[in-house]
Amino acid sequence: MLFSPLIEQLIEALRCLPGVGPKSAQRMAFHLLERDRQGGLNLSETLRSAMEGVGNCEQCRTLCELELCHICANQKRDHSQLCIVETPSDVLAIELTASYSGVYFVLMGHLSPIDGIGPEEIGIDQLLARLKTEDVKEVILATNPTVEGEATAYYIAENIKALGITVTRIAHGVPLGGELEYVDGGTLAHALSGRKIVE
Amino acid sequence: MYHEFEPAYLLHSRPYRNTSAIADFITLNHGRVAGVVKGVFGKSRSAQQQRGVMQALQPLLINWRGRGGLKNINKIEMAGSPCILRGNRLYAALYLNELLIRTLQSDEENSYLFACYQQALEGLNSADNIEFPLREFELNLLQELGYGLHFDVDIDGDAIENSKVYQFDIDRGFMLIHGLPEMPSSVDAFLGTTLLAINNKNWADESVRRDAKRLLRQALRPHIGTKPLRSRSLFQKR
Numbered sequence: 548m549l550f551s552p553l554i555e556q557l558i559e560a561l562r563c564l565p566g567v568g569p570k571s572a573q574r575m576a577f578h579l580l581e582r583d584r585q586g587g588l589n590l591s592e593t594l595r596s597a598m599e600g601v602g603n604c605e606q607c608r609t610l611c612e613l614e615l616c617h618i619c620a621n622q623k624r625d626h627s628q629l630c631i632v633e634t635p636s637d638v639l640a641i642e643l644t645a646s647y648s649g650v651y652f653v654l655m656g657h658l659s660p661i662d663g664i665g666p667e668e669i670g671i672d673q674l675l676a677r678l679k680t681e682d683v684k685e686v687i688l689a690t691n692p693t694v695e696g697e698a699t700a701y702y703i704a705e706n707i708k709a710l711g712i713t714v715t716r717i718a719h720g721v722p723l724g725g726e727l728e729y730v731d732g733g734t735l736a737h738a739l740s741g742r743k744i745v746e
Numbered sequence: 747m748y749h750e751f752e753p754a755y756l757l758h759s760r761p762y763r764n765t766s767a768i769a770d771f772i773t774l775n776h777g778r779v780a781g782v783v784k785g786v787f788g789k790s791r792s793a794q795q796q797r798g799v800m801q802a803l804q805p806l807l808i809n810w811r812g813r814g815g816l817k818n819i820n821k822i823e824m825a826g827s828p829c830i831l832r833g834n835r836l837y838a839a840l841y842l843n844e845l846l847i848r849t850l851q852s853d854e855e856n857s858y859l860f861a862c863y864q865q866a867l868e869g870l871n872s873a874d875n876i877e878f879p880l881r882e883f884e885l886n887l888l889q890e891l892g893y894g895l896h897f898d899v900d901i902d903g904d905a906i907e908n909s910k911v912y913q914f915d916i917d918r919g920f921m922l923i924h925g926l927p928e929m930p931s932s933v934d935a936f937l938g939t940t941l942l943a944i945n946n947k948n949w950a951d952e953s954v955r956r957d958a959k960r961l962l963r964q965a966l967r968p969h970i971g972t973k974p975l976r977s978r979s980l981f982q983k984r
Contacts, residue, residue: 565764565902566764596901598874658840658844658980660840660841660844660975660976660977660979660980661758661843661976662758662760663973663976664976665976665979665980666979666980666984671984672919672984675984689944694801694802694803694836694839694840695840697832697836698836698837698840698980701832701833701836701837701838702931702980705833705983706983706984729795731795731824732824732827732828733798733799733801733804733824733828734798736827736828736830737830740830
């Protein structure tokens, strides 16, 4: 054994972080032990309280430690528009555009039969129950433009149809500042099939 | 061993390590090929483009290195326009992929099955009823797994007759049921007319389609393992 057991344990524990191999874990461990004991203690306390305290928002399923996340609890937001996304980081991405003021529903994944993820796992029942009780006028499907994301979008759209709510899907297309020559064929095909009349 | 520009379809991929993926393909000359695609979940523009290309239901050309186990897949290119399916047709395509993942062994050469898969995807895109391509693919899959069914002769070697009723036995085939003038309610009993219609790929009659579905579910069950196929749940409305 190269290090004493506790240091070894710390290095091993740090390796659970993405992108951290043995060498970086070792560097982090020594940094905390040699130079930043206080930072290490803060990290451990915050880590513990976050791991124990953070759950899912009761309405939109995103990660948060309160019953309702700050978006769902905000009465100034438009609660008649509901945007359905796959992950909490998708919520952040849409929030950063500052062009959406409705609320969200986070699936925490997408339909993927081979991985054993079916409708129950992505909270379809919770979504339908929410749509039945709340006054939602438009559902925006913002799942990823992958085969699984499309399947998820269609599945949700099909199940919502009966409720008489408008269902929209975000557009796929050529990125801003992109050059057609370098855009892949699939994206270009989608962009062409979803073209719009110039007004 | 280096393989270049092998026609393939992606069946399934999952993230691996930080930016890589483990992907399963069905290929023309090498059957199912599983391998690591490095850096595909990275932030670079080329990684983003590769993510766009590495999609299921899209004809691809792939290069890989290595023998046995996980290969090192180092190039993926598009080889045609993607098959854009919607609704039930898309779920059916996911069902095909799940079926192949469950039944196919790695590196077993089978170019006929590849052609069948391609044909089934085209069928899902164009057929009036998605059951035609699905049933035909299931029949071909059984055939290629080495468990093909004979719809024209029973286990005694006699020709299947329209007016008789047969019992399906997974290991042996169709067995004539004597002295039963009417259709029995048992799940493994089938009318001779139905079997002959399946043999001729004549799906016009709804009862033939229903029975073919029931029959193929039974026939495929030993090959897909004990867990039920999850893609079937997509067809059920909530």
